[in-house]
Amino acid sequence: MANAMIHDIFSGTPNLTTTERAVSVVLGLGIAAAAAQPRPNKWLSLAALVVGAGLAIRGATGHCAVKAVTHEA
Numbered sequence: 829m830a831n832a833m834i835h836d837i838f839s840g841t842p843n844l845t846t847t848e849r850a851v852s853v854v855l856g857l858g859i860a861a862a863a864a865q866p867r868p869n870k871w872l873s874l875a876a877l878v879v880g881a882g883l884a885i886r887g888a889t890g891h892c893a894v895k896a897v898t899h900e901a
Contacts, residue, residue, distance in 0.1 A: 842890030843899070850885040856883030 844852070860880030869872045886892050 843895050844887070844890050846890055848892075849890050852883045852887030854887075856880045856885070856887060860884065 842849075857880065859876055862878055863873045863876035865873075
């Protein structure tokens with residue numbers, strides 16, 4: 829089940845421009861690096877890590893599932 833969901837999210841042709849990809853990777857890695865610092869609120873750090881990783885993956889793959897859905901119609 830998880831493999832199918834991951835495939836659905838990241839499958840398809842790239843739909844991001846080179847600039848969008850670069851910005852996503854840079855911001856994602858920056859947010860993930862900031863989340864790795866020790867903080868009193870562990871849940872906020874975890875959320876930042878997940879968001880940062882998601883942005884980095886979005887930029888690395890060049891495919892944004894949200895953009896694909898909004899431009900479908």
